[in-house]
Amino acid sequence: VITEKQVAEKINKLKKEKNAVILAHYYQRPEIQDIADYIGDSLELSRKAQQTDADIIVFCGVRFMAETAKILNPDKKVLHPNPESGCPMADMATVEGVLRLKKEHPDAVVVSYINTNADVKAVSDIIVTSRNAVKVVKSLHAKKIIFVPDQFLGSFVAKQIPEKEFILWKGFCPPHFNLSAKELLALKEKYPDAKIAVHPECNTDTAEIADFVGSTTQIIEYATTCEADTVIIGTEVGIEYALKKKNPNKKYIFPQAAEYCGVVHCCDMKKNTLDKVLQVLEEENNEIILDKELMEKARIPLEKMLSIS
Ligand code: 13P
Ligand code: SF4
Incomplete structure (x- = not known):
């Protein structure tokens, strides 16, 4: 059997040989974060995807993120380690529904979260991420x-x-919806000096009691640099790895979501594994293929966002 270290070495070798870049979201498994060239939130990763001069992009995240990299780089090969890794929230939006709303409100602008499938992006006026949503919408x-x-x-x-x-x-x-304000408040009682940092995907009650609301990277920056020694983290548990690396001297508390009796955990993000990364680099399979015309339409709102933020 081949060890994890050997798999990582093979990946690093192939990456150089093929001029490939590995982009990974902070919710990816630690061993994937370790072999990534860039780790970031969805905005940072779209920027990296837009700027890279690599021939191949291996995107370790959920499908809409890999699709976004492809839309921004239609001539590049974008490989997704596990095509089964989707985002349930992205799948909740449909083109038909968006077109219906547009018809009902002809004077409205369609602002879509980057967590949407390519077809929905193609009928949107502008895209936002959790990091820039307020800024982008204000500019409209x-x-x-x-x-x-x-x-x-x-x-x-x-x-x-x-x-x-x-x-x-x-x-x-x-995963974020299941985190309740009640759980955060109970933890606050236990750790009265702690600060609470949550992702805006959390439900409204949860966001209201937080000291800080921001994107994945913004939460990492806030938690590792704020004055509190203990920070209660209201987002996916995958960021614990980066938090401990950036500032091991603090205590990071991940609340247990009531519904699951577990921490906020995105099983889709964990569907990418180190073995699958090696496999796509070797075989160049699981390529993201999208209709050319669809990509052209979806690129417009994405580039509009990137030019604003
Ligand atoms: P970020 O924009 O913070 O990376 O969030 C993306 C996401 O899917 C969070 O669940
Ligand atoms: Fe989608 Fe939520 Fe998973 Fe992010 S954490 S990829 S929004 S299901």
């Missing part, structure tokens, strides 16, 4: 916003931009 002239698909990120943005009217798609992220 339109008064009326159709926000797709995350109702909780949508509510978070709406609260900060009261002058605009929001029509929210009723999608949500199952």
Whole structure:
């Protein structure tokens, strides 16, 4: 049997030989973060994908992230270690539904979270990520916003931009949704000096009691640098690896989500494994293939976002 270290060595060798770059989201398994060239949140990874001069991009994240890399680089080969790794929230939005809302509200602008499939991006006016959503929506002239698909990120943005009217798609992220404010408050009682940092995909009650709401990378930055020695983390447990690496002197508490009796855990993100990364590099299989015209349409709102943020 081949050890994890040997698999990693093979990956690093092939990466050089094939001029490939490995991009990984912070929710990926630690061993994948270790062989990645860049780790980031969805905005940072889209930027890296847009700027890379590699011939092959191995995208370790869920499918919409790999699709985004392909849309921004239609001439490059984008490989997704496990095609089964999707995002349940992205699958909650449909083109038909978005077109129906557009018809009902002809004066509205469609703002889609990057957590959408390529066909939904293609009928959107602009894309946002959790890091730049407030900034991007503020920059729009339109008064009326159709926000797709995350109702909780949508509510978070709406609260900060009261002058605009929001029509929210009723999608949500199952792992983040299950984290309740009650659990956070119980932990706060146990650790009164702790700060609470959560992702905007958490439900509204949870976000309201947090000291900080931000994207994956923003949470890591906040938690590792804020004055508190203990930080209660309301997002996916995969970031624990980066938190401990960046600042091992602090205590990071990951609450147990009531529904699952487990921490916030995205099983889709964990479907990529080191073996699968090696396999796609060797065989160049699991390539992201999208219709050319669809990619051209989806690229417009994505590039609009990247030019603003
Ligand atoms: P980030 O924008 O923070 O990377 O979030 C993406 C995501 O899917 C979180 O669940
Ligand atoms: Fe999708 Fe939630 Fe998983 Fe992020 S954590 S990829 S939003 S299911």
